[in-house]
Amino acid sequence: MRVQVAIIGSGPAGLLLGQLLHRAGIDAVILERQSREHVLGRVRAGVLEQVTVDLLDRAGVGERMHREGLIHDGIDIHFGGARHRIDFRRLTGKGVTVYGQTEITRDLMNARAAAGLATVYEAADVAIHDFDTDHPRVTYRKDGVSETIACDVIAGCDGYHGVCRASVPAAAVSTAERIYPFGWLGVLSDTPPVSPELIYNRHERGFALCSMRSRTRSRYYVQCSLDDSAERWSDEMFWDELRRRLDAKAAETLVTGPSIEKSIAQLRSFVAEPMRFGRLFLAGDAAHIVPPTGAKGLNLAASDVSVLAEALIAFFAGDAHGVDTYSARCLRRVWRAVRFSWWMTGLLHRFPDADAFAHKVQTAELDYLVGSEAAMTALAENYVGLAL
Numbered sequence: 001m002r003v004q005v006a007i008i009g010s011g012p013a014g015l016l017l018g019q020l021l022h023r024a025g026i027d028a029v030i031l032e033r034q035s036r037e038h039v040l041g042r043v044r045a046g047v048l049e050q051v052t053v054d055l056l057d058r059a060g061v062g063e064r065m066h067r068e069g070l071i072h073d074g075i076d077i078h079f080g081g082a083r084h085r086i087d088f089r090r091l092t093g094k095g096v097t098v099y100g101q102t103e104i105t106r107d108l109m110n111a112r113a114a115a116g117l118a119t120v121y122e123a124a125d126v127a128i129h130d131f132d133t134d135h136p137r138v139t140y141r142k143d144g145v146s147e148t149i150a151c152d153v154i155a156g157c158d159g160y161h162g163v164c165r166a167s168v169p170a171a172a173v174s175t176a177e178r179i180y181p182f183g184w185l186g187v188l189s190d191t192p193p194v195s196p197e198l199i200y201n202r203h204e205r206g207f208a209l210c211s212m213r214s215r216t217r218s219r220y221y222v223q224c225s226l227d228d229s230a231e232r233w234s235d236e237m238f239w240d241e242l243r244r245r246l247d248a249k250a251a252e253t254l255v256t257g258p259s260i261e262k263s264i265a266q267l268r269s270f271v272a273e274p275m276r277f278g279r280l281f282l283a284g285d286a287a288h289i290v291p292p293t294g295a296k297g298l299n300l301a302a303s304d305v306s307v308l309a310e311a312l313i314a315f316f317a318g319d320a321h322g323v324d325t326y327s328a329r330c331l332r333r334v335w336r337a338v339r340f341s342w343w344m345t346g347l348l349h350r351f352p353d354a355d356a357f358a359h360k361v362q363t364a365e366l367d368y369l370v371g372s373e374a375a376m377t378a379l380a381e382n383y384v385g386l387a388l
């Protein structure tokens with residue numbers, strides 16, 4: 001098989017790239033290790049910057065997002081028993097759209113299937129070769145048969161644990177990482193959200209987040225220890241702990257119900273540089289991971305793909321400037337989003353080794369934030385994606 005672009009990974013990064021290249025007449029195949037159902041079964045976040053919404057529209061997959069997505073003009077931050085609203089619309093003129101990553105993945109998969117574009121699910125033993133030459137190849141096994149794809153470019157959209165970054169010689173890639181000493185226990189429930197907008201809670205028992213997928217489906221998180229397990233938490237234990245970390249009004253109005261998904265996510269900041277190795281281009285979680293506190297993971301993957309699609313379209317038209325500057329352009333935005341996500345995480349979580357001084361400083365920073373137009377504007381600009 002021969003294609004212009006071999007895309008490894010059928011997450012939001014790989015699917016969105018495939019869609020943007022298809023609309024520009026560039027042929028690409030997607031290889032995915034898991035089944036379609038497995039990929040769709042993952043529960044991930046879903047807060048979109050306007051630039052991501054615009055990109056999904058440009059890719060022709062925005063219709064359901066506009067119909068079912070929720071426009072939010074701000075968030076609440078609760079600490080010390082009081083809630084403080086950060087009014088994005090007033091401070092930046094922009095808002096965000098709440099629309100689950102699973103739904104975006106479904107819309108992209110449906111668009112790809114409708115266009116009859118090739119995706120190989122359950123592709124085993126994917127391996128990439130010769131990406132330091134002008135004739136890269138990808139090999140894999142499907143139903144026990146070995147296959148080879150000849151291509152011009154390989155797009156590594158295979159996430160943090162993927163084969164693409166792992167195939168780069170260690171000396172050619174540098175990494176920077178921060179692993180946080182806690183996790184997020186998340187619950188999805190078909191209950192009405194406790195508040196029309198997200199509430200970020202900083203509490204002495206630990207962080208908590210009130211989010212949603214729709215007006216009838218809620219997503220909640222509580223900070224937990226790294227050695228915890230989701231099985232240890234009954235639904236009742238989860239709701240009790242969440243309620244303890246909310247302000248009085250939210251605790252009173254919280255509607256509980258059976259969890260339809262419950263899992264723990266570790267929090268990590270990670271960046272691999274550069275993001276290009278010859279004819280191999282990394283995008284999304286394959287190159288960087290952010291803790292979910294800043295709601296940047298999906299938006300960063302989308303912005304990488306936006307730059308990469310534009311660069312590849314120019315490359316196949318004979319102009320290599322875009323591919324030559326791809327890594328530098330993306331990393332500038334990546335590090336800004338990494339900083340914001342690290343800052344939000346430090347601001348709102350309880351660190352196991354925090355002493356009274358650290359706790360007081362964190363409180364003082366929150367107090368300064370909600371009392372300063374400039375500080376609230378800085379948070380808002382980063383959250384809506386303006387300052388990245």
Ligand code: APR
Binds near residue numbers: 009284
């Ligand atoms: N061969 C083929 N496919 C692979 C391989 C492999 N060796 N390794 C991983 N994959 C697939 C995974 O199964 C997954 O479906 O690559 C896909 C990577 O998708 P994601 O992990 O969703 O990464 P990305 O598309 O970059 O999306 C980033 O996901 O984790 C969130 O917060 C993050 O929102 C961000 C988004």
Ligand code: PHB
Binds near residue numbers: 044219292293
């Ligand atoms: C979510 O809805 O899952 C979500 C929202 C905002 C975050 C993280 C997760 O910062």
